[in-house]
Amino acid sequence: MVFSSFPFSITDFTDIVPEIHQGITGFAEWRILWKDEVRIRLVQYSPEYLADHWCHKGHIIFCVEGAMETELENGTKHMLHKGQLYTVGDQADGHRSYSKEGCTLFIVD
Numbered sequence: 001m002v003f004s005s006f007p008f009s010i011t012d013f014t015d016i017v018p019e020i021h022q023g024i025t026g027f028a029e030w031r032i033l034w035k036d037e038v039r040i041r042l043v044q045y046s047p048e049y050l051a052d053h054w055c056h057k058g059h060i061i062f063c064v065e066g067a068m069e070t071e072l073e074n075g076t077k078h079m080l081h082k083g084q085l086y087t088v089g090d091q092a093d094g095h096r097s098y099s100k101e102g103c104t105l106f107i108v109d
Contacts, residue, residue, distance in 0.1 A: 004036045013042040024050045026099075041107045051096040058090040059109045066103030070095050 016031040026049030033040040045068060054073055062085045070078045070086065073094035080086055088095060 003038065006035050011040075016042075022052065024052045026050065026102075039107075039109050041105075041109075043105045043107055045097065045099040045103050045105070047102040048100065049102065050098045054094040054096050056091050056094050057109055058088055058092065059086075059107055061086050062106045064104040064106055066099060066101055068097050068099040068103045068105070070097055 011033050013031045013033075016033065018029040018031050021028045021030060026046040028046070028049055028051075029044045031042045042064075045066075061080065063080045063082050065082055067079060067081045070080060072078070078086070
């Protein structure tokens with residue numbers, strides 16, 4: 001990832017209108033900030049959220065609150081709890097998310 005020379009700024013995610021993404025169950029609320037080709041998101045999963053697709057995009061994901069389970073296409077499952085971070089590269093491991101109780105994530109991709 002390469003950052004261009006954009007100026008210093010502070011973002012209040014509560015000022016960003018959320019996008020709602022329906023899952024197989026539940027929904028995800030995305031608040032998105034773009035800095036050139038870098039997407040920065042504050043994402044909230046509702047309780048019982050299950051993503052409706054396998055994702056092959058790379059991410060840096062930090063769990064701000066709650067917990068989520070990431071299932072890889074190979075069938076393995078991994079828990080991410082508050083204060084933990086996971087990384088995955090583009091086209092590396094197909095993955096999808098599930099959150100039983102709901103969670104808040106900070107995501108850069």
